[in-house]
Amino acid sequence: MIISVMQPTYLPWLGYFDLIDSADKFVFLDNVKLEKSDWHVRNRIKSASGELMLTCPVATPNGRLSAQINTTEFASGHPWRKKHLKSIEACYRKAPFFEQLYPLLKHYFEASYSYRLGQFNIGLIILLADYIGIESDFYIASELPSMSGVKDGKLVSICEYLQGDTYFSPLGAKAYIESTTPGGELAKNDINVLYQNFKHPEYTQLFGGFISHLAVVDSLFNVGPEKTLLLIRKGHQSPIKYSEL
16 A cells, blocks of 8 residues: 655646555545745746746744644735636647646636645646546545654554554655655554655646746646656656665
């Protein structure tokens, strides 16, 4: 049973959906600290002049250090949803799959005004995964029973609760997991640790040369859901065992 755990980010890239596609059970780690300038609240699309960053303004009345993803509210009264939809429309209205995808995004954005950051990102990721055709069992960390441990110890608790024997992690989390020993607490508890080995594929985009690691909607607008799923699986390479690094 393969478990993957990731913080819910805004309009993630293709590699995020590879993690979902590769896992039997996918956990949104939403009850952790918010990094205000991180991918929790922003991502990139492609415009006629190059990369365009879309940023969601959030409210942290008690300071950023005390803010968590699942409890953070969006800035009251800020029209960021309308601005993001307007930017997406301007960038992709001539894309082959605009008429198919844009109404889904517009409906979701307009129906989510009461959502907090974590709830908004999670719902959007699940919507896009379903649109792409990726199936996984989704869980939300803040809705699970209280998990013991901190850092990779908490990951152990999640894997044990969900009866997972393999943990599939982005390679960037290696230092976090293995801060003290190879494989960290996961390996100590007989949970196999595999690191993602994703090679970003190229595809046809609007506006000239290819730009990598954009929000997944760039691929969806340009080549559609079926080919996006093929791209995700094309980019998936054999995972790297922690003992091989």
